[in-house]
Amino acid sequence: MPARTHKLIAGQREANRILAVGWAPVEHGFAHLKNWRILTKLRTDPTRATQLLRALLVLTNLAVNR
Template structure:
């Protein structure tokens, strides 16, 4: 499941589930997430699994096999990137607090329905506490 969070770390959108073996970048392309974010020029901070994504998608620097260490500048950029991404990770952690997802073993179609229901319940709960 691909998740999009706002700048405050709140869940905004969750994709349909794909088989667990699907790579992150492939899943994002399948759901046309990258094209949508790039066409609207939304700056997006992702993990290293999205390395090579075009447009406004930002990934941290990745150490290569023949490059033993990242430069000081690259490490500083990665630290700043991680601070921003922590907000998105908070949204994923919110999703994972739902006990039903801890041992979910079913087809992607059923998992999609469960995740979408959780997203709706999460929004209802958030709106109830917002006042």
């Protein structure tokens, strides 16, 4: 990754922080699904896969947050 040539201004840092708060649960959910190898055998229609992944992420986050 190339080095940053300039510092971010306060507004940019705040925007990155807010985005990271939203990304973190999704990234953690996918990491858990990968560790559990749930996604390796997923062979289905993309529309069904999207619905399935959403449901799996909700269930994964519930299980992890217990």
